[in-house]
Amino acid sequence: MNKKSVFLIVFLILIDQLTKIFMLKKQTLGFLHVQLNSGAVFGIAKNVNNIFIIITIVMVMGILYFYKKEKKLEQAFNVILAGAVGNLVDRGIYGGVIDFIDFKIWPVFNLADVFIVGGIIYALFFVWKSKS
Numbered sequence: 454m455n456k457k458s459v460f461l462i463v464f465l466i467l468i469d470q471l472t473k474i475f476m477l478k479k480q481t482l483g484f485l486h487v488q489l490n491s492g493a494v495f496g497i498a499k500n501v502n503n504i505f506i507i508i509t510i511v512m513v514m515g516i517l518y519f520y521k522k523e524k525k526l527e528q529a530f531n532v533i534l535a536g537a538v539g540n541l542v543d544r545g546i547y548g549g550v551i552d553f554i555d556f557k558i559w560p561v562f563n564l565a566d567v568f569i570v571g572g573i574i575y576a577l578f579f580v581w582k583s584k585s
Contacts (some may be wrong), residue, residue: 454520458531465535469564470542476553484554488561491549502548509541525583529576536568 476487491499513534520530540563543550552561 458527461531462535462538465532465564465568466539466542469535469539469568472564473543473551473553477551484556486553486555486561488552488555489547489549490552490561502544506541506544509537509544513537513541526576526579529572529579531572532568532575533572536565536570536572539563539565539568 476482476485479485480487491502516530516534516537520527523530540550543565550563550565552563552566554563555561
């Protein structure tokens with residue numbers, strides 16, 4: 454992992470954590486409001502935080518394993534790692550993930566979730582384009 458990748462990952466984690474700290478102080482700001490999610494995607498499997506900590510650690514290790522093998526996906530992996538670690542920090546500190554972006558038509562989420570989903574979409578698109 455090069456210095457640019459490490460910088461990007463740390464930068465994205467800091468942005469994620471700073472937005473969560475800001476929202477914890479504000480609680481509500483327009484369509485933004487704080488919600489502690491002790492489950493997984495869309496709030497499923499609530500109150501099993503320790504299991505999700507273990508799953509996240511295994512996923513991070515898996516990404517790091519493939520990081521060296523799939524150099525073309527480095528940027529996607531960087532963004533996914535930042536999101537995973539951002540939410541992992543929440544689980545360790547708060548016992549769940551701090552979500553705050555609420556458009557009312559979709560479950561509440563946070564920037565780390567955006568990083569994870571965006572990184573996965575980018576990776577899938579890259580793989581799809583490389584097969585064409």
